[in-house]
Amino acid sequence: MGEMQQSTNEMRICVPGNTAELQRVRSFVASKARKSGFSEQGVYNLTLAVDEACSNVIRHAYRHDNSREFCVEIDLEQGQFIVKIFDSGSAFNPLSISAPAMKEYFEKFMRGGLGISIIKKVIDNIEYIPADAKHPFNILKLIKTLDDRSI
Numbered sequence: 806m807g808e809m810q811q812s813t814n815e816m817r818i819c820v821p822g823n824t825a826e827l828q829r830v831r832s833f834v835a836s837k838a839r840k841s842g843f844s845e846q847g848v849y850n851l852t853l854a855v856d857e858a859c860s861n862v863i864r865h866a867y868r869h870d871n872s873r874e875f876c877v878e879i880d881l882e883q884g885q886f887i888v889k890i891f892d893s894g895s896a897f898n899p900l901s902i903s904a905p906a907m908k909e910y911f912e913k914f915m916r917g918g919l920g921i922s923i924i925k926k927v928i929d930n931i932e933y934i935p936a937d938a939k940h941p942f943n944i945l946k947l948i949k950t951l952d953d954r955s956i
Contacts (some may be wrong), residue, residue: 817878822863822894823871830859830877834888837879841886841951850927851949855888857923858945866894866943886949891942896935 818833820826834855838848855877862875875892924931930948934940 816880817876819874819876821871822867822869822873822875822892824860824863824869827856827859827863831856833877834879838886841881843886851886851888851947854924854927854947855890857921858888858890858947861897861921862890862892862894862945865897866892868894881951884951886951888947888949890945890947892945893936893942896943 816837818830820829831852835848835852838851843851859875859877863869867873867875873893875890875894878889878891880887880889924947927949928947929950930946932944932946932948934944934946936943
């Protein structure tokens with residue numbers, strides 16, 4: 806992933822696939838969301854969604870291998886706040902996960918697995934592009950419309 810790290814773009818952060826690094830990612834996203842005019846609730850919700858998505862990369866794509874990096878990039882275009890998460894792990898499409906049945910979830914005292922539901926609730930549009938011959942990284946795009954900044 807050396808190719809990714811050379812970016813000195815202030816709209817991108819690359820970190821090791823370690824849950825201890827999630828605080829840096831949260832701070833990065835929160836600061837960009839605040840500068841884009843989101844309410845504090847909006848900043849919190851966006852940060853939570855990105856945190857859940859990055860946790861999935863660490864757990865599922867990298868299986869806690871913290872020698873591997875992932876990157877988070879933010880784009881502002883056409884009235885949208887777009888968060889792109891790049892990873893080089895095994896493809897994991899969060900859109901393929903169905904929402905848990907909450908009654909059953911609580912009855913069985915389940916843990917985890919709510920991240921995708923949280924992301925879908927907060928984010929307007931989600932795209933997943935698995936790595937292929939043209940681009941070496943899986944890309945998860947979380948898109949939030951700027952006219953919905955109070956979320």
